[in-house]
Amino acid sequence: MRFEEQLLMDLKTEMTARNERSRRVGRRLLAGAAVAGLAAAAAVAVPLLTGPGPAYAVSENPNGTITVELKEFRDADKLEQDLKDLGVTADVAYLKPYTKCRDDRGALAGGGYDTPEEWRASVHYKVARPAGKSFVITPRYVGEGQTLVLEFTENPKGPYTSQLNAMVIEGSVKPCVPEHDPTQLG
């Protein structure tokens, strides 16, 4: 068989495996929120290939939290506006695979964290939590003069379709400067 034919077969197998995986991924989500060193990140499953239609869905829950389901990594500005309308000042960045925003977005509310335990106890962990294919924002963790910063890195390979780095910034937020990130979840 010509190598082109063999390659096509392998690629189709890969494609089937990926499509299967994106259907299964929801259940695996909370198996392990990753803390790589001190860079705290949570994984969110975002089925990326849904075609035309809204890029995301935002809904308010009876307990005051907000559920956001991301379908595609676009319209960040619109999402920021929708969150603003619900009382949350947010800064949303979508990043290409293996990149992250430079670690200088601003002053972490509450002085930040030094260990995974401190991270889990902090507002930065609690403010936006993965939940199935969505994530849930708890607005009361974002105070007056603070901004919820959400950085999503696309993940083409592993069981997660994106990786979320969330934080609450006190005062002004610097724009995201993308840089290479070899530590992305695989």
Add this chain to the structure above:
Amino acid sequence: MRLKRGKLATDPVAFEAFYRRHVDAVTRFLSRRVDDPHTVADLTADVFLAVLDSAHTYRPGRGSEIAWLYGVARNTLSSERRRALRESQLTHRVSGRRPLDGDDVSRLEERIDAERPARAAFEAMTGLPDGERAVLELVVLEQLTPSEAAAALGIRPGTAMVRLHRARKALRHLPFVMEGIPR
């Protein structure tokens, strides 16, 4: 034939059709840049894997299918991307050393041989600034129009024209840089 956005990564029939339309163009694209049959085969696999990864970035109507594919192929070849691939795909079923039989090797060698002048051109371009080289590569080596090259690189057509002009000026002593410019 144009693809619907996103279908490429989820519909095996659409993907197979896309693959068959372009696999030869991709091996030629790679033969203009590397001269080893095994590397060409391995990179072909990586480019089509990147197609699966990047299918959601394809916008029908914004540049041609081939221009988009060359954009993906260029990114795949960039050193950053290569490093990330190596780190993430150690146990990958598609990437890595592709098995080639004797016929495959001789077909690829013929192709690589045929692209010798283009490889010389590619090497001559290495001294140019990245942005200019990218445009020149796509226009001179891949025969895209400047606006298709702009679409492949995600820059404005005007910017592409300016960079092309500068690049040609810098390399004006090389005949192939002024030749093979379509339309």
